Amino acid sequence: MQIITKMINVTLNSDLVFAVKKRLAKIGLSQGGFINGFIHFLANNHILPFKRLTKTEEETAQKIATLTALENNVCEYDKKKKIQKSVNDTAYMKAKEVLSRVKLSMSRAIRMLYEKFVLSGEMPYQFILTSPDPVY
Numbered sequence: 001m002q003i004i005t006k007m008i009n010v011t012l013n014s015d016l017v018f019a020v021k022k023r024l025a026k027i028g029l030s031q032g033g034f035i036n037g038f039i040h041f042l043a044n045n046h047i048l049p050f051k052r053l054t055k056t057e058e059e060t061a062q063k064i065a066t067l068t069a070l071e072n073n074v075c076e077y078d079k080k081k082k083i084q085k086s087v088n089d090t091a092y093m094k095a096k097e098v099l100s101r102v103k104l105s106m107s108r109a110i111r112m113l114y115e116k117f118v119l120s121g122e123m124p125y126q127f128i129l130t131s132p133d134p135v136y
Contacts, residue, residue: 004089008035010110014081018074019065020114023121032085038113039087041125043094048102048109049125050116061115068118083110 017031024034041049053061069075099109116124 005086006089006092008039008083008085008087008092008106008110010083010085010107011080012083012111012114013062013065014076014079015069016062016065016111016114016118017081017083018072019068019118022068022072023117027123031083034117035083035085035110035113036087038110038125039091039095042098042109043091046094046098048098048104050112052102052104053112053115053119057119058112058115061118064118 020034021031024031038049066075066077096106099106104112113124
């Protein structure tokens, strides 16, 4: 069975991307898994896993990301980074329906996901890693 995928293209602040990648590495998760888990959470639960961020919260997350990048000598200030990830098309379409109800675009929702993760340091949604059944 072939799974149809959809490419997601998002442009984010490079310092924000660095800060998230650094935190994800500590828990053994990739950006692709992070975004994919978010899309599936939206599709399966039909809710946003966090409240919409205020402008102040968004600005604070950007400042934290910049400080993190400065501490690691990789700060690029206001440079942008393009992220491309492939996700399940069915989950993507269901997630888009959820986001349209809360009046968010996919790009903005993913940016808020990154900002929320930088602000709290915790996964904004329940993430369960599954491994294939062992072969006996």
